[in-house]
Amino acid sequence: MKEWKNVWILAEVAQDKISPTAYELLTAGRSLADALGEKLCAVLLGHDVKKFAQDLLDHGADAVYVCDDVSLQHYVDDVYAKTLNGMIQAYKPNKFLLPATNLGRSLSAKTAIFAGTGLTADATEVMINPSDGQMHATRPTFGGNLMATITCARTRPEMCSLRPMSYPKAACVPGKKGEVIEFAFDAEKYTSLAKFLQFIKSEGEGLDLSETDVIVAGGRGLGKAEGFDLLYKLAERLGGAVAASRAPVDNGWIEYRRQIGLTGRTIKPKLYIACGISGQIQHMAGCSGADVIVAINKDPNAPIMKMAHYAVEGDLYEVIPAILETLEK
Ligand SMILES: Cc1cc2nc3c(=O)[nH]c(=O)nc-3n(C[C@H](O)[C@H](O)[C@H](O)COP(=O)(O)OP(=O)(O)OC[C@H]3O[C@@H](n4cnc5c(N)ncnc54)[C@H](O)[C@@H]3O)c2cc1C
Incomplete structure (x- = not known):
């Protein structure tokens, strides 16, 4: 367990923009990282996404892991999940927060399976238990009548998808320094049974x-x-x-x-x-x-x-x- 260090957040990129959930996850992740005395790291996956690394450092990340490859241009969940698992096995994060968006819900579940670890889906609050350093992820259950706090005691990373708008966005302090670590895409390993054909915008998209x-x-x-x-x-x-x-x-x-x-x-x-x-x-x-x-x-x-x-x-x-x-x- 001691090998697994640092708090990761997935910075989702949609339509060539960082999704606002990334800044919310940086706020939640910062509270976990500070409680553990570990680093807060953001993860970028996609094509032409390295350019967003400085923005994530400016919003509080201590380091950014990037896998930038043309094969990741379009979201295909098994390719993304296998790549993310490759990064997890290489760098061994302790906690990993993803957004509970359409993409994040699908990707977090698949990645947790590849990584052989537990996932609390759709949480609204996360904190560190000071006595054992475990993440406590809280989510509504039984139709919202109860709040359940879920832990993942035996495997790492402890993963959680967090509902958008559960945390405020992290403030921007331009010019913050931090490491940007590039992870090579392995086309032989990160394969898919699915093939991306076309992206079709749903009617009326833009309503936010x-x-x-x-x-x-x-x-x-x-x-x-x-x-x-x-x-x-x-x-x-x-x-x-x-x-x-x-x-x-x-x-x-x-x-x-x-x-x-x-x-x-x-x-x-x-x-x-x-x-x-x-x-x-x-x-x-x-x-x-x-x-x-x-x-x-x-x-x-x-x-x-x-x-x-x-x-x-x-x-x-x-x-x-x-x-x-x-x-x-
Ligand atoms: C697991 C689970 C998940 C759920 N998720 C959601 C969810 O995400 N979102 C959600 O909304 N619900 C959700 N529900 C359903 C939820 O329990 C309620 O059934 C639903 O919110 C009721 O919708 P409503 O308030 O529009 O209807 P009603 O409860 O029927 O209320 C209608 C209201 O309109 C008032 N009214 C009637 N006519 C007028 C009028 N002319 N002028 C002014 N007032 C009038 C009535 O007095 C009444 O208070 C979920 C339920 C479950 C079990």
Whole structure:
């Protein structure tokens, strides 16, 4: 066990940009590295990605491991997982954090299998147990009703995928010095049964709820898909975006990528307006980090009316037009 040292984070690169989750993982990783008295290292995988190493040093990494090869230009999960495992076996990290994004969820599971180690998936908090140096990764379980703390006692690295928005982004201090270690891609070893054919952007891509300050969300209380038209009007007037609870997504009124909650997105906007949403724990798991929550609900006893900073009792089909009218004035 003593051979395994340092805390690694995976810096995901998407569309030739470092994903914001990398900076969140640097914050979480820094707290682990400081508690252990070890180094914080970032990992870059892809093609033409070495150029991002200095940015990761500027955001707090002590060192950056890079595997930069044209074979990694497109994400193919077994190639990436085998490469990552090659790096793990070569450098033996103690803890390894990956983002619980679509890519990170798939890659972390496959890599943990290749590395023969344990993974806590979709955690929201990580810390070091001072008595034995083990990582305690906490994640919601039983539909969000309980928080489970999971450890990986017998194998290394202890791996964890962390939900986006669980930690603030690390601050940037330009010009920080650190080592950049290059790892050679081995085309004979890092093979795949799959073949990359084409990247197809999903329609409406570009919607990034995590970067939006104002979110207007609708629930089952809208009663119909067309109810969202009113929410789009309010969101547009406030310069925000539209989201939903799970009920309208299950009903097919709106796309899944707008779902907020335990099995949807976690967001931290400045203002969250929940319209016709009751505020079940699985929904609140995704939005309780908002600076201000406004609930519009007919039922004064709905759970969200107690959790919101401002609870507006009334029919959303009367309250929202009244808000729009006031905004027009
Ligand atoms: C494992 C698991 C994971 C889950 N993950 C998620 C998740 O990620 N996200 C999520 O949202 N849910 C999730 N759920 C479902 C969750 O438990 C709730 O069922 C869901 O959030 C309810 O959605 P809602 O609040 O829109 O509907 P409801 O609970 O039916 O609430 C509708 C509300 O609208 C109000 N209303 C009705 N008409 C009007 C009107 N005209 N004007 C104003 N108010 C009105 C009602 O008073 C009521 O409070 C999950 C559940 C499980 C078991």
